[in-house]
């Protein structure tokens with residue numbers, strides 16, 4: 001090699017090929033990740049156009065917002081991002097089916113693939129655009145995705161085939177569209193960050209093996225819901241707010257972006273706890289955030305970085321899903337802080353039982 005020649009950037013493609021050589025990933029799964037992350041680059045371009053691309057605002061017609069299966073008004077970019085991911089994967093190849101936060105039901109790839117390609121081995125789940133309420137105000141949003149194995153012998157998967165606990169995820173990742181576009185990925189061997197080099201259009205490995213500090217003094221929660229929280233969450237946050245002179249013996253700072261991707265990216269970078277607990281407004285639905293599209297992929301990424309993820313009463317990845325759009329309470333991030341939040345729930349439940 002010529003001396004002093006700059007070494008070439010370590011691309012996502014190179015990373016995946018080396019993981020394949022190490023026996024961590026099969027070639028068809030590697031190609032699936034490449035397809036999904038290429039779609040994320042497309043979404044990044046659409047998000048980046050902002051008002052110039054006519055992509056801001058609500059989907060639907062004026063005065064008649066379009067409503068998704070979650071009962072939430074869709075933004076134009078929710079629909080665009082969903083379409084981009086659908087189109088990117090419609091040719092089949094490695095997928096047997098896909099499911100999206102924005103669609104009522106999963107779709108078998110055989111119904112999408114124009115030439116009726118044989119179904120692949122995997123199921124893809126995604127939240128095409130997370131943090132929708134931030135789109136119009138130019139704050140980071142993102143895409144969250146997860147890959148499961150299609151059960152043996154199933155060529156046309158239905159919703160029930162997706163109902164596997166998070167421990168079964170083969171891949172989890174997200175892409176944040178902010179000041180830069182960053183992909184954070186796990187294939188079950190650590191959590192790694194790749195930054196999009198916009199000049200060459202390629203993801204470059206920028207952090208190998210992200211580690212979440214076990215201790216933190218930073219928490220993320222929507223405090224406006226405080227009056228609706230249940231007793232263990234009330235007690236936990238009251239002690240955080242009591243600071244140095246309270247039972248926790250240290251001061252805490254609060255950060256809340258209201259895009260889960262951005263809040264999780266912060267804690268993967270410098271530690272923290274993110275929570276979206278049960279409250280009186282969302283209790284009937286089981287929580288606010290979606291198990292299959294948000295909580296499970298983030299839980300795998302966080303655990304692979306040395307953190308913890310829980311519903312407050314159960315390890316997130318061990319929850320047995322009962323529905324594609326199931327919602328759950330979420331606590332994830334720095335291990336010791338998540339354990340503290342879980343302790344408040346346990347102590348409350350023990351007291352309530354006597």
Ligand SMILES: O=P(O)(O)OC[C@H]1O[C@](O)(COP(=O)(O)O)[C@@H](O)[C@@H]1O
Nearest residue numbers: 127129130131132133222258259260
């Ligand atoms: O502002 P709220 O209602 O507390 O909700 C914020 C949460 O809702 C979400 O935006 C839900 O995601 P979507 O935008 O994909 O529906 C999370 O990203 C975020 O943590």
Ligand SMILES: [Mg+2]
Nearest residue numbers: 127130131294
């Ligand atoms: Mg979301």
Ligand SMILES: [Mg+2]
Nearest residue numbers: 127128129130
């Ligand atoms: Mg969304």
